[in-house]
Amino acid sequence: MADPDPMDARRRFEALSPAFLEVTLPRASDFDAVALLRKGNPEEIARVPERRNLFFGRAKDEQAKILITLKTSETEENLREILSSIELVVTAHATDAVPQGNGSPASASGKHDLVSQTYPGSSFLDVVPLGDHTYVVFEPTLPLPRPRARLQRPAVYFTATVKLAADVRRTSRRNQKDYLKSYEPLPANILEPLNHDPALRGSNVYLSETRVTKVTPPKPINLDDVIKPIRGASKRAYPAVPALFTRIRYSTLPDHIIASLHVETSQAIAGSVEIKGVNFSLDKNAIEPLAALPLPLQTHSGDDTIFLYKIPAGSSKQSSRSRPLSVTIDAIAKLDQGSTVNLSIVMETQLDSSDVDNAPKKTYTWSRPMNASSHHKSLSIQSTNRPPTRDTTSSTAPEPGVIFTLTGPATTVINQDFTLQVQCNNRSPRSRRFALVMLQPREPLRSTALSQNTQPDTADLIASIFNAPLLERIKPQDVLDLNPDVRIGPLPAGACFDTMLKFRALKVGVLDLGALRIVDLEERRVVDVRELSEVVALEAES
Numbered sequence: 451m452a453d454p455d456p457m458d459a460r461r462r463f464e465a466l467s468p469a470f471l472e473v474t475l476p477r478a479s480d481f482d483a484v485a486l487l488r489k490g491n492p493e494e495i496a497r498v499p500e501r502r503n504l505f506f507g508r509a510k511d512e513q514a515k516i517l518i519t520l521k522t523s524e525t526e527e528n529l530r531e532i533l534s535s536i537e538l539v540v541t542a543h544a545t546d547a548v549p550q551g552n553g554s555p556a557s558a559s560g561k562h563d564l565v566s567q568t569y570p571g572s573s574f575l576d577v578v579p580l581g582d583h584t585y586v587v588f589e590p591t592l593p594l595p596r597p598r599a600r601l602q603r604p605a606v607y608f609t610a611t612v613k614l615a616a617d618v619r620r621t622s623r624r625n626q627k628d629y630l631k632s633y634e635p636l637p638a639n640i641l642e643p644l645n646h647d648p649a650l651r652g653s654n655v656y657l658s659e660t661r662v663t664k665v666t667p668p669k670p671i672n673l674d675d676v677i678k679p680i681r682g683a684s685k686r687a688y689p690a691v692p693a694l695f696t697r698i699r700y701s702t703l704p705d706h707i708i709a710s711l712h713v714e715t716s717q718a719i720a721g722s723v724e725i726k727g728v729n730f731s732l733d734k735n736a737i738e739p740l741a742a743l744p745l746p747l748q749t750h751s752g753d754d755t756i757f758l759y760k761i762p763a764g765s766s767k768q769s770s771r772s773r774p775l776s777v778t779i780d781a782i783a784k785l786d787q788g789s790t791v792n793l794s795i796v797m798e799t800q801l802d803s804s805d806v807d808n809a810p811k812k813t814y815t816w817s818r819p820m821n822a823s824s825h826h827k828s829l830s831i832q833s834t835n836r837p838p839t840r841d842t843t844s845s846t847a848p849e850p851g852v853i854f855t856l857t858g859p860a861t862t863v864i865n866q867d868f869t870l871q872v873q874c875n876n877r878s879p880r881s882r883r884f885a886l887v888m889l890q891p892r893e894p895l896r897s898t899a900l901s902q903n904t905q906p907d908t909a910d911l912i913a914s915i916f917n918a919p920l921l922e923r924i925k926p927q928d929v930l931d932l933n934p935d936v937r938i939g940p941l942p943a944g945a946c947f948d949t950m951l952k953f954r955a956l957k958v959g960v961l962d963l964g965a966l967r968i969v970d971l972e973e974r975r976v977v978d979v980r981e982l983s984e985v986v987a988l989e990a991e992s
């Protein structure tokens with residue numbers, strides 16, 4: 451099909467100008483305006499139930515589906531020919547609906563442009579002739595960002611404009627300016643008398659009189675050359691509220707960061723929100739979640755969903771500590787009023803990894819030499835000597851010694867066995883011998899924790915009389931220890947040794963394995979390791 455003549459397209463659009471443009475937001479997502487027009491009920495479009503409110507977020511949130519109807523007296527044939535030469539501009543404006551007082555309606559104050567998009571005229575849904583008029587139906591989708599201005603009660607309304615396409619307007623103006631107007635004299639040369647001066651030796655000097663004398667105001671715009679667009683606007687402003695609240699929190703570890711993405715469903719949601727996908731990226735690289743939640747995920751008003759991500763620490767060679775972090779959430783809101791709204795939330799921020807790079811790594815130091823009975827698995831509860839071992843963080847670089855690496859499964863099943871792998875690497879210059887003992891978790895009994903109605907135990911009362919340390923109560927076990935005392939060695943210098951510790955899960959949830967006591971059998975020193983692998987016990991599948 452050949453391109454339409456620009457001048458012909460201009461004449462056709464001028465004939466189209468007396469048209470009427472109607473902008474609405476139907477409440478029902480499956481509203482079919484074309485079917486109503488074909489049934490001969492165009493007035494039903496103006497009476498269709500509309501949306502109560504809209505949703506916006508940090509960057510862009512709701513993909514608003516707008517119904518725009520163009521009503522004209524042109525024939526269907528002429529209208530289809532001109533549609534390829536026009537464009538539809540849809541703009542969203544935000545205003546603040548501030549109540550004037552008790553019982554008074556809200557008034558709009560100010561206007562803030564949110565977003566504007568241009569759609570080609572060929573993107574129409576259908577052209578329906580009805581009686582003496584012809585209707586063109588458009589259903590554009592417009593993303594709604596949050597207004598930059600702080601509005602107390604934000605409300606959004608839409609405007610639509612139909613005008614000639616930009617390329618057609620440029621071609622029309624260019625065709626009109628191809629040639630100069632006929633019989634137009636050139637401006638006079640005010641330096642022409644100097645051309646006969648012998649001192650200039652025949653030099654031709656020229657200065658147009660328009661450079662000096664023409665100071666007339668600009669030529670007024672000819673209203674006949676202006677093409678008036680067709681404008682329309684929504685009948686009301688729709689209150690806008692956030693659909694999902696998002697925030698990110700960080701937990702710094704020695705070599706990485708645990709980021710928790712909190713997604714809370716707004717209390718204004720009357721219905722449900724289905725989270726279809728979450729994309730978490732750092733430096734434009736996708737970050738996999740620690741525990742992948744099954745998507746799509748159904749949430750309701752007030753629900754708070756947390757997604758966990760493990761972010762590796764940045765390289766020390768990076769000159770900039772700040773790294774771009776981007777989060778994209780795709781969701782669908784299914785409202786009780788019958789609307790289905792597509793949500794797309796984009797959150798961009800900067801991650802400062804300087805705290806991660808400077809965080810010291812956890813190290814342990816040996817205790818003072820102990821007596822022979824201190825490392826036994828079942829300690830005497832009447833003993834007044836507490837184990838002198840202490841978990842400390844070394845502030846200086848430690849000497850080459852022994853490295854223990856503990857690895858366990860992420861999940862297990864209740865009443866089933868699982869293993870904790872222990873690897874010992876002897877980096878010291880001499881042979882070493884060790885013993886591994888699992889200690890049950892204990893709860894210290896504090897005197898301030900005793901209520902007035904609670905009588906202290908007899909053993910605790912005797913201990914307080916003789917100024918002895920308060921006794922420790924053994925917590926209910928989360929796991930059953932199935933290990934005897936494990937012996938390692940003699941382990942030569944530079945050698946490695948692997949062993950397994952076996953447990954059985956007794957409860958559902960995060961398991962407290964207790965502490966692993968490492969005993970140096972030669973120097974009779976111990977160290978207690980409490981930062982063991984986190985294992986989550988799940989219910990057995992039926």
